[in-house]
Amino acid sequence: MSKYPFIPHSRPVLSDEQLLENSKTFYEEMDTRRTVRHFSSRPVPKEVIENIIKTASTAPSGAHKQPWTFAIISSPDMKRKIRIAAEKEEQENYHGRMSEEWIRDLEPLGTDEHKPFLEDAPYLIAVFKKAYDIHPEGKRKNYYVNESVGLAAVFLIAAIHQAGLCSLTHTPSPMNFLEQILERPKNERAILLLPVGYPSEEAVVPDIQRKPLEEVSVWY
16 A cells, blocks of 8 residues: 655744734633524525535544544425434433433533424534445445544534534434434444524523633643
8 A cells, every 4th residue: 555645744833922822812712612502594605514514524533534424404304304303312311311310410501302403503514423434345444433533523613613603512312313314324323413503693501611720631
């Protein structure tokens, strides 16, 4: 197998002052990111979503296999089918699968099995992981799939926010209904579903705080 050609790394070396300014600016921007459950039906240009997906695809991956597929859903009929299937799973989660402790922890957030945002948002982005790729000569294994797709999902959420839109990380379990509704190939498994769009005029979010730096970091 031939090796990739190698090219010079072209990113400029910045001063300490510029590094500090860049890191502070990006942190302050990302600190305004919030999970939104109330979406406007206001249209979002397709090119914006395409740029967001391209940004997510810049994430690192094991052996550069890029083991992900982003399925973008804008069809009202398809979104309706997804909502019905997701609410069916969530109904079972909230009334049987989830532990009492889990239900108590969710209670302050006011969530339940009803998911209107799956129809309200102009786009849904379903993230699929691929344990292997299918080629004419057979299967080719992918590596560190969960880690790679997790990183791509983080890039995706950051890109959505940076563009000026909102999202929600929706993870009904199990999620195989997405594979069936979207007729995805057998090597793909759904891991995440994100409604994407503008917040509605009446959108509200819980008044919560993030853990301080000293609680989430350790220096050695």
